[in-house]
Amino acid sequence: MTVSNISAFAQPYETDDRPREACGVFGIFAPGEDVARATYFGLYSLQHRGQESAGIAVGDGKAIRVLREMGLVSQVFSEAQLEDLHGIVAIGHCRYSTTGSSQLCNAQPMVIVDDPGAPQEGEPFTLAHNGNLVNVAELQESLEASGAKFMSTSDSEVIIQLIKRTSGRSWHERIARALPRLSGAFSLVLASANELFAARDPWGIRPLCLGRIGERWVVASESCALDTVGATLEREIAPGELIRINEDGITSLMYAEPVPKLCSFEFIYFARPDSVIDGLSVHSVRVALGRQLATEHPADADMVMPVPDSAIPMAVGYARQSGIPYGDGLVKNRYIGRTFISPTQFQRDRGIQLKFNPLTAELEGKRLVVIEDSLVRGTTSRPLVALLRKAGAREVHLRIASPPYRHPCHLGMDTGRRSELIAAQHTLDEILQFTGADSLKFLSLEGLATAIGRPAGTSCRACLDGKYPMPVQEELQELSVD
Ligand code: AMP
DSSP: OOHHHHHHHOOOOSSSSSOBOOOEEEEEEOTTSOHHHHHHHHHHHTGGGOOSEEEEEEEOSSOEEEEEEESOHHHHOOHHHHHHOOOSEEEEEEEOOSSSOSSGGGOSSEEEOSOTTSSSTTOOEEEEEESOBSSHHHHHHHHHHTTOOOOSSOHHHHHHHHHHTSOOSSHHHHHHHHGGGOOBOOEEEEEESSOEEEEEOTTOOSOOEEEEETTEEEEESSHHHHHHTTOEEEEEOOTTEEEEEETTEEEEEEOSOOOOOEETHIIIIISOTTOEETTEEHHHHHHHHHHHHHHHSOOOOSEEEEOTTTTHHHHHHHHHHHOOOBOOOEEEOTTOOGGGOOOOHHHHHHHHHHHEEEOHHHHTTOEEEEEESOOSSSTTHHHHHHHHHHTTOSEEEEEESSOOOOSOOOSSOBOOOGGGOHHHHSOHHHHHHHHTOSEEEEOOHHHHHHHHOOOTTOEEOHHHHOOOSSOOOHHHHHHTOO
16 A cells, blocks of 8 residues: 555544544533523533534423524633523533434424323423433334434434333433443433433443532533532542432442443543543553653654644653653644634645644754654644644654554544544555655553553543444444455
């Protein structure tokens, strides 16, 4: 395989230059408090998990009102709208599409209003989902056979329809009976007009945590959202757990046996570094990944620099372990929103320079170790190496703080087909040639496990080793074909 052949497949993404990520969810039960505003701030700190659409649903004891729009949290909600949203319970969602296309009908929270099948007629219900189901086709088929009509293309609607059509004396009972039929990744926040629920799939693929502000309860995808609203982190919602929060307090039900398989990419890329997941500081894990990378793949160089932002703590770790000084070689423009850049030829040509500007004075004449958190389709690395060389770098040694990404994720990361993943199609030597770097090394699978430090077998790394935690439906398996 020649270098030019590789570049033919390493095209920028259809609508963006990065793989897409999962979503952020938030929920609060706090009578007498401004639950809408708390949810707004919670979503603000989860914005990194999804920038396509945002929504808040508020229950006031009788009804549920929802605000949903395409765009960033700061663009979707106005002060006047928030001012007007009163209630005792609220849930929120920020979305990047995984299944379901990029349209308002797929925005969340999803609602059922005036549902004749509800436990009490007309009682509203709402749901926000992070993750991706792997048995959606079979569920949708059986729901349609029983008369369900789908309004969106999202797997989250399958969940809400399933709950709606499951019998039970209360929402709690219906949810508890519906959840065991779902397979795949789901971290859910749900609400009726006067109760909050939160549930996590038996594998605990996506994070979900419980926090407390005095007597009030909050749930969020990541603990950074709890910090923002002044809540303390109480604990993780356990894999296979369903929580119910209402005026009587909080109750927990294990609806399934837990088989923990937390997504490794939450530590590598998704989560904010100031979050704590399952007792582990994301920042500290990233520093450890950098240290491990330095141990496995040393380099003879003058400066260690990150590709900002996610690789910054990894570069810190590499520098500490290797003794090579840390330096910043790129400034990232943080105001380039995904929402307003259209995938024009201009963007394809200039994409990397719109995002990163080199600090020439830092780079001139230097032998660099450049730390990147991951290589997925190979879109970033080649123009980046060229940019650094143009800015005067003498040598560029690429070090990737995760193992080669070879299998599509079916559980919440939209990284595309196997044929689009550079490490699935090419040898490491071919990838090195393609990037134009002087050397290229990846962290080992064992090194990843050591740096994350979770008990053996409790992490999902299907994108790296192809071992999915559960059977995956046929349509999704096709993505795994070359
Ligand atoms: P690529 O340029 O296609 O090789 O993708 C790797 C780059 O995308 C790295 O800079 C990562 O920080 C970033 N990245 C890794 N995983 C994801 C993801 N799931 N969503 C968005 N960006 C990602």
